[in-house]
Amino acid sequence: MENLHVEIVDRSEAKLNVAAALEFVADPRFGGIANFVGRVREFNRDREVTGITYDLFEPLVLKTFREIGARTLAEVGAPLKLWIAHAQGDLGLGDPAVVVAAGTPHRDEAFRACRLTIEALKHEAPIWKQEHYADGDSAWSEGCSLCDEHREAERAAAGFHGTDHG
Amino acid sequence: MKARILLHGALREADPAGRIELDVPAGCSIGELRERLVAHVREHAPGVGEDLLRRSAFGTRETILHDHEPVPEDGELAVLPPVGGG
Numbered sequence: 001m002e003n004l005h006v007e008i009v010d011r012s013e014a015k016l017n018v019a020a021a022l023e024f025v026a027d028p029r030f031g032g033i034a035n036f037v038g039r040v041r042e043f044n045r046d047r048e049v050t051g052i053t054y055d056l057f058e059p060l061v062l063k064t065f066r067e068i069g070a071r072t073l074a075e076v077g078a079p080l081k082l083w084i085a086h087a088q089g090d091l092g093l094g095d096p097a098v099v100v101a102a103g104t105p106h107r108d109e110a111f112r113a114c115r116l117t118i119e120a121l122k123h124e125a126p127i128w129k130q131e132h133y134a135d136g137d138s139a140w141s142e143g144c145s146l147c148d149e150h151r152e153a154e155r156a157a158a159g160f161h162g163t164d165h166g
Numbered sequence: 167m168k169a170r171i172l173l174h175g176a177l178r179e180a181d182p183a184g185r186i187e188l189d190v191p192a193g194c195s196i197g198e199l200r201e202r203l204v205a206h207v208r209e210h211a212p213g214v215g216e217d218l219l220r221r222s223a224f225g226t227r228e229t230i231l232h233d234h235e236p237v238p239e240d241g242e243l244a245v246l247p248p249v250g251g252g
Contacts, residue, residue, distance in 0.1 A: 038252045054251070055175055055178070056251075057172070057174055057225070057244050057246065059228070060225055060226075060227060060228070060229075060230075060244070060246075063228060063229075086251055086252075097252060098251065098252045118252060121251055121252055122249075122250065122251055123249070124249070125249060125251045126174065126225065126244075126246045126249055127249055127250065127251030128174055128175030128176070128247065128249060128250060128251075129250055129251070140247075141250040142248065142250070143248035143249045144248050144249055144250065145221045145223065145248045146223035146225070146230055146246050146248070146249060147221065147222070147223045147233075148232065150220075150221050150248075
């Protein structure tokens with residue numbers, strides 16, 4: 001859909017561009033714009049973080065983003081422009097890791113589109129993060145299984161409210 | 167046939183080359199491939215947890231493959247540990 005923009009940006013080449021996302025979703029029909037930016041934060045579970053390495057299976061990530069976009073459009077039931085971008089490679093503190101922007105006629109649809117997209121991205125896109133800590137240690141984050149049987153078990157254990165990686 | 171499996175996330179530690187090649191019989195299912203990969207990793211990279219492999223999915227550039235489905239004819243796959251973007 002031409003109202004959907006998906007991209008992966010290698011951190012060695014550029015940072016994610018929030019201004020470009022907001023410009024893309026702007027439209028004379030739209031009075032509601034919602035934007036979510038996920039950034040690398042300083043502490044995770046009481047450990048001081050110095051950076052994150054993101055590993056992506058690019059072709060399937062982009063396909064998954066397009067599927068999420070189509071599903072979000074169907075679910076919000078309103079005209080929509082949507083931007084989904086994720087960073088790849090070595091990010092420092094404060095670097096944006098993910099940018100979602102949604103433009104719709106009204107605020108409710110914009111908020112819902114933004115929320116649906118970021119939650120689906122976190123649970124479905126083949127993206128992995130390795131945190132680097134101040135003590136020199138590194139660890140890959142626990143995540144959501146993409147296997148059906150494990151996914152159902154994880155959802156049940158989480159009471160359908162999400163998983164420990166947020 | 168050869169199955170060429172790209173490694174991602176924590177499973178990259180199973181081979182510094184970032185991929186593992188396994189000989190599999192024609193018509194091999196993803197479930198069978200998983201068992202062969204578990205055996206391979208147990209022998210060659212014992213530091214990688216078997217549980218992680220059992221929670222991992224397999225996929226192509228286009229889609230996730232389920233255990234009952236066959237390994238694609240071109241043998242090109244990726245193993246996808248539990249995900250956590252954003």
